[in-house]
Amino acid sequence: MAYRRFDIPKNPRTLARSDWVDWAAEEGALASVAPTLSATCAVCFGAVGVDANDIPYPQCQHCWQYRTVIAGVVPILYSMDSGFESLLHQYKDFGTGHRWLALPIVSVLEDFLVGHIGCISARYGALDLATVVPSGNHSRGFDHLKQVISLKTDWSIQWDLTVVDKAKVGRPGRGVIDPSFYVVSPSADLDGKTVLLMDDTWTSGSSMVSVARALRDHGARGVVAMPIGRQLNAHFGDADSLMKISGNRGYNNEKCVICD
Numbered sequence: 001m002a003y004r005r006f007d008i009p010k011n012p013r014t015l016a017r018s019d020w021v022d023w024a025a026e027e028g029a030l031a032s033v034a035p036t037l038s039a040t041c042a043v044c045f046g047a048v049g050v051d052a053n054d055i056p057y058p059q060c061q062h063c064w065q066y067r068t069v070i071a072g073v074v075p076i077l078y079s080m081d082s083g084f085e086s087l088l089h090q091y092k093d094f095g096t097g098h099r100w101l102a103l104p105i106v107s108v109l110e111d112f113l114v115g116h117i118g119c120i121s122a123r124y125g126a127l128d129l130a131t132v133v134p135s136g137n138h139s140r141g142f143d144h145l146k147q148v149i150s151l152k153t154d155w156s157i158q159w160d161l162t163v164v165d166k167a168k169v170g171r172p173g174r175g176v177i178d179p180s181f182y183v184v185s186p187s188a189d190l191d192g193k194t195v196l197l198m199d200d201t202w203t204s205g206s207s208m209v210s211v212a213r214a215l216r217d218h219g220a221r222g223v224v225a226m227p228i229g230r231q232l233n234a235h236f237g238d239a240d241s242l243m244k245i246s247g248n249r250g251y252n253n254e255k256c257v258i259c260d
Contacts, residue, residue, distance in 0.1 A: 003086045008100055020107035021253065029087045030108065030251035031078040033230060034260040037245060039238050044073045044205055045257055046230050047239035056238050062175035066209045069177060071124045071194070071222040074257055076112045078246045079201045079229025088200055088229070092137075092144045099147070106151045109198070109228060111253055113156050119258040120196070124224050128193035130155075131163040133211050134182065136171045145200060157196060163188045164211055174204035179214035181207075191219040202227035 009015065009023055024030050033045050039056040041048050043063035048056045079085045091101035121127055132145040146161050164184050172178040184190070195215055199208050202225070212223035232239045232246075 002081045003089055004082050006087055006090060006101065012100060012103065015103070017107040017111055020104040021111050021251075024087070024104040024108060025251040027087075028247075029083045029104070031080065031083060031246040032249065032252050032255070033075050033078055033246070034252075034255035034257050036257055036260050037242060040242065043067060044202055044230060045075055046202070047232055047237045047242055049237040060237075062204050062206070065175075065177065066205055069209050069216060069223070070212045071224050073202065073205070073225045073227070073230075074116075074120055075202060075230035076108065076226070076228050076256075077230070077251065078242070079231045080243055080247065081234075083247070084229045085201070085231065092140060102144070102148045102151060105200075105228065106148045109148065110152055110155070112256070115253055116256040116259065117156050119256050120224060120226075123258050124222060125194050127157055127196045127224070129160045129163070130157045130196040130198060131160050133197065133199040133207050134164060134166050136166060136169075136181075136207070138169075145198065160188075163190070163195075164214060172206040172210045174206055176206050177209050177213055178206070179210050179217060182211050182214045184214050184218040188218060190215060192221045193219075194222045194224065195220050196224050196226055199225070199227045201229040201231045203231045203233075 006027055036045060041060040041063055043059050043066060046060055048060050050056050077084060087101055090098050135143040149159050162185055164182050167181055167183040172181055197208060197212055202208060208225045215223050232243050234240055
């Protein structure tokens with residue numbers, strides 16, 4: 001993968017949320033999903049395969065089975081190797097000296113929720129709580145998403161990071177819905193509730209949908225998946241075209257895949 005490094009900006013402690021979003025956008029780490037492109041998966045907005053006549057399929061190979069588990073998918077941006085994927089990799093895997101990259105990540109997330117939580121609620125109903133897909137990599141010594149959420153206290157939604165945890169090592173195979181990798185807290189009151197489920201990226205979607213299945217089995221009425229990045233991998237289906245278009249247009253937080 002063509003990962004790249006990001007250098008910390010000057011005077012990072014003085015930067016506000018909008019400053020971090022602008023910094024990440026100027027660094028080329030952010031690429032908007034909305035306005036949505038026509039040849040994308042109707043469920044997850046990712047790249048799709050093409051038939052013998054080079055006509056894109058209406059959805060990707062995994063999402064046909066996901067519709068029965070999740071209410072919908074609301075990705076914030078496209079994650080590509082030299083962009084958001086690199087930023088995430090550096091934040092998660094380069095050690096404590098790179099944990100400052102949680103600041104642009106939380107800023108993008110908070111900025112999106114401030115602008116579009118109303119869109120999500122209008123489409124899927126009132127959101128009762130939000131939680132995250134638990135980290136499957138214990139060798140890092142920290143849960144990168146929980147650390148991101150902990151940087152803010154005045155969220156526009158109620159986060160509960162104790163709802164779900166890992167049940168065993170590993171993760172579901174690509175395209176496989178397997179909730180046995182996760183365990184929902186016995187004390188979690190999810191009956192009839194709608195949960196906003198966040199993850200850093202959606203690749204095949206199996207981790208998010210498997211967590212969603214566990215939440216539904218525990219009584220949740222609905223689960224809306226919100227990955228920060230919808231991953232695009234070069235040379236798959238129409239991914240190259242999506243990468244070129246989204247990369248050229250950069251980032252605009254005024255639109256989401258719902259209010260597009």
